[in-house]
Amino acid sequence: MIIVYRHAAGRTYAEKATPQTVPTDAIWIDLLDPSAEEERAVEAACGLEVPTREEMREIEASSRLYSEGNADFMTASIVYGLEKGMPSFAPVTFILDGVRLITLRYTEPKSFVLYASKLCKASPQEPGQAPDLSTAGEANAAIRKIVEKAPSGDSIMIGLIETVIDRLADMLEMIAADLDQIGTDIFAASKNRKPTGTAEFKEILARIGAAGDFHSRARESLATLDRLLPFLQMALDRHKPGKDTKARVKAMARDIHSLNDFVAFLSQKTNFLLDTTVGMISIEQNAIIKIFSVAAVGFMPPTLVASIYGMNFKHMPELSWPLGYPMAIGLMILSAVLPLVYFRHKKWL
Known part of the structure; x- marks a missing residue:
């Protein structure tokens, strides 16, 4: 899909374009999961070579940040x-x-939708809805002045990256809030003495894992943006940008550094919650194993008594004694109760 943004009558309009109708006066061409025909059409209209999907995935800085002629290519x-x-x-x-x-992407980040809406101040329009001011522009100097104030590619890219960073910050805030709730759920589970292996603990572990996975992805995204900004500044310097542009790039660099620190804090918190959850599960497991261990120790003396009187010896005086059976039963009960009383006294139970 090719979405082009054009400026006319003081407004920016978005419209879908076909490979045969790619305008040369577009201020922003957004290639969303383009076909080979659409890529060739944009390359022909703009006189440059669009990187392939495999080239976009390269991790080397030289493959993500480079210049060809008057065009600067940056991948994040x-x-x-x-x-x-x-x-x-x-x-x-x-x-x-x-x-x-020109932007090339194969996914639909919400930041692009948010910035496009902000740029156009309205929902994207269908082809042909943008007014044709070619005649009016020649006849009216005031209208020409308005048209000349179209946003530049530099300002659009800076606005896009600012939106991406803001969106990433919002997502990190959502993860931070979820981690706070996870901490509350973990300690609430410990107070309620919920057994290990329940759906609650499984859900908590899944949420912690999702948070950790997001942190790693956010850190990599911030790393690519951090590498992109110095190259963007060099590209802008060739266009002699204003002080406002440089200030915005510096502000984005500071935001990225602060977000990196925030991601590091969230990673530490995630590890703490993971260790806490695993510790809670271990405590529950140890409690269950302790019960079985005490039960096994409690039944060992009765088993010993039963084993003795189960021996097939010919001369055992208690076998002919009328009170031998009650005595053996009482001895087994007493030998089972005494260890339990001792364990209770030691607070092992």
Whole structure:
């Protein structure tokens, strides 16, 4: 799918384009899971070579950050899918081609939808709804002035990355809140003396595992963004950006560093909760094993008495004694009760 963003009459419009109708005056071309024909059409319209899906997955900085002619290619991993319970991340390529931005992605991060809505101030429109001001622009200088104020590719890319970082921060806040709730559930389970192996403990372990998985993905995403920003600053320097642009890039760098620290804190908290949960499960298991161990020790003396009187010896005086059977039963009961009383006295039970 090709989504193009054009500026006219002081507004930015989004429309779907076909390989035969890729406009050359678009300020942002968004390639979403494009076909080979769509990629070739954009390459022909923009005069550049779009990286393949395999090239986007390369981890070397030279494969993710490079320049070809007047175009700068930057690839970062973007986290998505937390709302669906299946967080993941995928590479997204940003191509600055003069005043135009081209994005190539095979997933649908919510940050792109949020920024596109903010950029257009309305939902994307169908092809042909953007007004044609070619004649009016020539006749009216005021309208030409408005049209010339179209957002540049640099500002669109900065706005996109800012939205990505804000979205990632929101997701980390959601994970932090879930970890707080997990901690409450763990200690509530210990107070209620819930047995090990219950659905509650299994759910807690699954939630902790999901949080840990998200932390690793968020850390990798932040690492790619941290590598991208210096290259973006060098690319912007060639275009002589304003002070506001440089300040925004520096602010994003500070946000990434603070988020990295926050992710490290959440990782430590996740490990603590995991250790606590495993410790609670171990305590429950030890309590169950202790009960069986005490029961085994309690039945050992009666078993010894029964074994003695179960021997097939010819001369055993108690066998002919009328009170031999009650005496043997009483001795077995007494030998079982005394260890239990002793264990209770030692507070082992």
